[in-house]
Amino acid sequence: MALSRFFAAVVACVILVSTPVLANEVQDINQQFRKGDLTGALDRANRYLVKNPKDAQARFLKGLILADQGKTNDAITVFTGLTEDYPELPEPYNNLAVLYASQSKYEAAKNALEMAIRTHPSYATAHENLGDIYAKMASLAYDKALSLDSKNAAAQTKLALIQDMIGGQPRKSAVAKPAAAIAARPVAAEPAPAASSAPASGAIDAAITRWAQAWSARDVDAYLAAYASDFAASGMTRANWEAQRRARITATKSIEVKISDLKIEQQGDTASATFRQAYRSDRLTSTVSKTLKLTLQNGQWRIVGETSR
Structure with a gap:
């Protein structure tokens, strides 16, 4: 099972900082994150957020870093906060879905992706990921049916078809190394239309x-x-x-x-x-x-x- 286009080191549509100096600071944190210095990048992001607690891009980066460190629940808290403060942004919902899926919380993942699509109907990534979630949920349902009736030929056939469909070669991410999604195929979230105020x-x-x-x-x-x-x-x-x-x-x-x-x-x-x-x-x-x-x-x-x- 694969959820596609997960984390990006920077998301263009999030509300960026208002001055070039602050924009450079966030970009430096992003560079540190991309180079693999997760502890340093997180410490720097936290210090930046003390002074700029509403900065959406820095908060998004913090969520990415926490997920990369395997701190899934903490990352979920960060992305959930972003969906509450900036409900018009689809990427935090998409990343929540991947984190929920990594915990086998497929219903929560489905709900998050539906919200991403509601905020940005042309967000192809969310549509694809939602299809993957539906396929995974169907696979679990057919598997349950077979556990109750091992001779159910129709369920066997449907389960085999779904497993064949989702059993392709996992993709790898460049730049960032996000926490594994289902079957470890994380890649970057597609952007929504760029905000005109973004540097x-x-x-x-x-x-x-x-x-x-x-x-x-x-x-x-x-x-x-x-x-x-x-x-x-x-x-x-x-x-x-x-x-x-x-x-x-x-x-x-x-x-x-x-x-x-x-x-x-x-x-x-x-x-x-x-x-x-x-x-x-x-x-x-x-x-x-x-x-x-x-x-x-x-x-x-x-x-x-x-x-x-």
Whole structure:
């Protein structure tokens, strides 16, 4: 059983801090979290929240860190508080669902996902996760039926079909290492439409995080969606480039992409992001310096250029 697109290191739609100085502080906490310093990131987040107790992004990050530390109940408390203070945001509901599912509280997970969909009906992640929850609940019901009547052929067939459907290869997350969802397939929560008040650097960071996580999860559609329609694909047509990327990504059995030393320079609706990219798959391991050129299109930052050295 798998719940998809779980945690992101930053979520673009949450209400960010109001000044560049505070935004940089939260971004630094996020970087510390992504590098695996959970204790340091949590301590820093707590100190920040003493002075900024209503900051939604810092609270969201705290929830991610607690979940990564295996402190599921504490993480649930944080995300529950976010749903109460910011009921219009779907991501906290989605993350609550994954945490509840990890505790086999499938009814609570279902309710949380239904709330996510109610707040953001086009939130594809919540719809997919809700389907996974329904499948898991059906599997448990058929298993119960068989425990009461082991000769129930119809229940046997239905149970086998569901187990076959949900028994695929688990995906892995890049950047963040969230607490396992059902069958340990955590990946990042998809964003709702970006809030117009969000600082650009936070939204750009979030876009790059989602791109890396989609690549690591071998979620080709989400990976390709990170690129603009006019992406410069080394002289190739967009269709040929997409076909090449799809073939290469799906040919691998596992991918892990980690980003470090991220630096963002933004001017209006364009930006440049440089970072160290550590790539590992069952076929190749490499570390390069990468630069992404991004532009703001329909409220979302998308990649228009990509170079490595």
